[in-house]
Amino acid sequence: xxxxNHHTPDAMLAAYATGNLxxxxxxxxxxxxxxxxxxxxxxxxxLAAGGAVLETCATEAVSDGLKSSILDRLDTPxxxxxxxQRMGVxxxxxxxxxxxxxxxxxxxxxxxxxxxLSSDQNGSARLLFIPSGQAVPEHSHNxxxxxxxLQGSFSxxxxxxxxxxxxxxxxxxxxxxxxxxxxxxxxxAATDAPLRFNTFLPRLLQPLFRI
Amino acid sequence: MIASLDTDPTRRDPVxxxxxxxxxxxxxxxxxxxxxTLMLAVRDHxxxxxxxxxxxxxxxxxxGFIMRSGTGSAQAxxxxxxxMLTVWRKSAQFDPARAQVSAWIxxxxxxxxxxxxxxERRPLPDELGEDPGAEPDASQIMAIEQExxxxxxxxxxxxxxQRDIIEKAYLGELTHQEISxxxxxxxxxxxxxxxxxxxxxxxxxxxLR
Numbered sequence: 001x002x003x004x005n006h007h008t009p010d011a012m013l014a015a016y017a018t019g020n021l022x023x024x025x026x027x028x029x030x031x032x033x034x035x036x037x038x039x040x041x042x043x044x045x046x047l048a049a050g051g052a053v054l055e056t057c058a059t060e061a062v063s064d065g066l067k068s069s070i071l072d073r074l075d076t077p078x079x080x081x082x083x084x085q086r087m088g089v090x091x092x093x094x095x096x097x098x099x100x101x102x103x104x105x106x107x108x109x110x111x112x113x114x115x116x117l118s119s120d121q122n123g124s125a126r127l128l129f130i131p132s133g134q135a136v137p138e139h140s141h142n143x144x145x146x147x148x149x150l151q152g153s154f155s156x157x158x159x160x161x162x163x164x165x166x167x168x169x170x171x172x173x174x175x176x177x178x179x180x181x182x183x184x185x186x187x188x189a190a191t192d193a194p195l196r197f198n199t200f201l202p203r204l205l206q207p208l209f210r211i
Numbered sequence: 212m213i214a215s216l217d218t219d220p221t222r223r224d225p226v227x228x229x230x231x232x233x234x235x236x237x238x239x240x241x242x243x244x245x246x247x248t249l250m251l252a253v254r255d256h257x258x259x260x261x262x263x264x265x266x267x268x269x270x271x272x273x274x275g276f277i278m279r280s281g282t283g284s285a286q287a288x289x290x291x292x293x294x295m296l297t298v299w300r301k302s303a304q305f306d307p308a309r310a311q312v313s314a315w316i317x318x319x320x321x322x323x324x325x326x327x328x329x330x331e332r333r334p335l336p337d338e339l340g341e342d343p344g345a346e347p348d349a350s351q352i353m354a355i356e357q358e359x360x361x362x363x364x365x366x367x368x369x370x371x372x373q374r375d376i377i378e379k380a381y382l383g384e385l386t387h388q389e390i391s392x393x394x395x396x397x398x399x400x401x402x403x404x405x406x407x408x409x410x411x412x413x414x415x416x417x418x419l420r
Contacts, residue, residue: 009391011387011390011391012387014390015385015386015387015390018321018380018381018382018383018385019325019333019383020385020386020387021387023329023331023333023334025387026333026334027334029334030334030335031336033336034336034337040339043336044309044310046381047310047315047317047318048310048314048355048358048359048362049362049377049381050318050321050381051310051311051312051313051316051317051359052313052314052359052362052363052365052366053276053317053366053377053381053382054269054272054273054276054317054320054381055272055313055363056363056366056367057275057276057279057378058275058279059272059275060274060278060284061271061274062288062291063288066270066288066291066292067263067266067267067270069292070266070295071259071262073292073296074259074262074296074299078296078300080300081332085337091336092335092337092338093334093336093337096334097334
C-alpha cells in the first residue's frame with residue numbers, strides 16, 4: 001500500500017461526519033476514508049466530538065409509552081438493509097452507489113470511459129477510466145470537483161495523484177489531468193455542477209455524454 | 212475569534228503511554244463508563260434491562276438533540292425509536308476500542324436523520340476488517356473513554372457562543388463552506404484527538420496489512 005499524500009481537507013471531513021456534505025461529495029469522501037487511515041482517524045474524532053455534543057446537550061422528556069413500545073419491538077422480525085463489500089479496486093461506498101451491480105462504462109472516445117453513478121441538482125458522481133498516457137479533456141469547473149484515484153495514477157499541473165489520493169479542484173484551477181504510464185487510471189469524481197470543457201468539440205458533446 | 216477546545220496540554224497521552232509500556236496503564240475496569248458496560252451487556256448478552264437503561268440515558272438526549280434542529284416532538288420520537296432499534300439490532304458492530312457509545316449512537320442518529328431528509332442512504336466508509344484472533348484490548352477502550360471524557364470537559368468549558376457554534380456544526384447545521392470559514396469551530400482540540408485516533412488505528416492495524 002503506497003502512502004497517500006493528498007487528503008480530504010478537515011472542514012470537508014467535518015461536514016461529512018456531521019452529515020452536511022452533498023451526496024456526490026459524501027460518496028467520494030466515504031470512499032477516501034475507506035482507503036485512508038489518516039482521514040478515518042479524523043472522521044472518527046469528529047464522531048467522538050458529535051457524541052460529546054449529544055451527551056451534553058439539553059435533554060427533552062420523552063413520552064411515557066415510548067420505552068415500552070420500543071422494548072416490545074425488540075424481537076419483531078425485520079429486513080436488514082443490504083450491505084456492500086469492497087470489490088476489487090472499488091470500496092464499499094462505490095459498490096453501494098452501484099447497488100452491487102456491474103459497472104456500465106460508456107466510451108468518451110480515445111479509450112476514455114465513464115460511468116455515471118448519480119446526477120441531479122446536487123451535482124454528479126461518476127467513475128472515470130483513463131488509459132495510460134491519455135488526457136482527460138481539459139476542463140474547468142463551476143464549483144468544486146473531487147477526484148479520488150482508485151487504480152493507477154494521474155498527474156496534472158498540481159502534482160501526481162496515486163491510489164487513495166484525493167484531488168480537490170475549485171473553479172480557479174484549469175488543469176489537464178493525464179494518466180501516468182502503467183495500468184489504466186480509474187477515478188471516482190464528483191462535482192456540484194456540470195463540467196465545462198474548453199475545447200470546441202467536447203463542449204458540443206457535453207449534453208450528449210452528460211459530462 | 213478562535214474558540215479553541217484545547218484541553219490541558221499536560222494531561223497524559225494515554226496512547227503514547229500505552230506504546231511505551233502497556234503494563235503501566237491503570238486497571239481500566241474501574242473507569243469504564245456505565246454506558247459502555249451497558250452496551251457490552253446488550254451486545255454480548257442481549258440484556259434487555261441494560262438496553263432499557265441505555266434508553267433512559269440516551270432517549271432524552273437524543274430528543275433534545277433532534278428537536279434542536281426544528282424537528283417536532285412526534286417525529287423526533289419516531290427517529291429515537293429507529294435509532295434505539297438500530298442500537299439493539301446492530302449491537303455486534305459496537306466496538307468500544309474504536310468508538311464510545313455516544314459517538315456510535317451519534318452516528319446512527321445522524322444517518323437516520325439524513326436518510327429521512329434525503330430519502331436515500333448516506334454513503335458510509337468500508338468497515339475496518341477485524342482481526343479474528345484479536346483479544347479485546349482494555350487499554351484501547353480506556354484510551355477511547357479518556358478521549359470522550361476530555362471532549363465533554365472541553366465542551367463544558369466553552370463560552371456559550373462558542374459552544375453554540377460547535378453544537379450547530381455537530382447538529383449538521385453548518386455547510387462545508389461555513390465550517391471552512393467558521394473559525395469558531397474547532398477543532399484545535401479535535402486536531403490533537405486526531406493524532407490520538409491515528410496512533411490508535413496504527414496500533415490496531417499493525418499486522419493486518
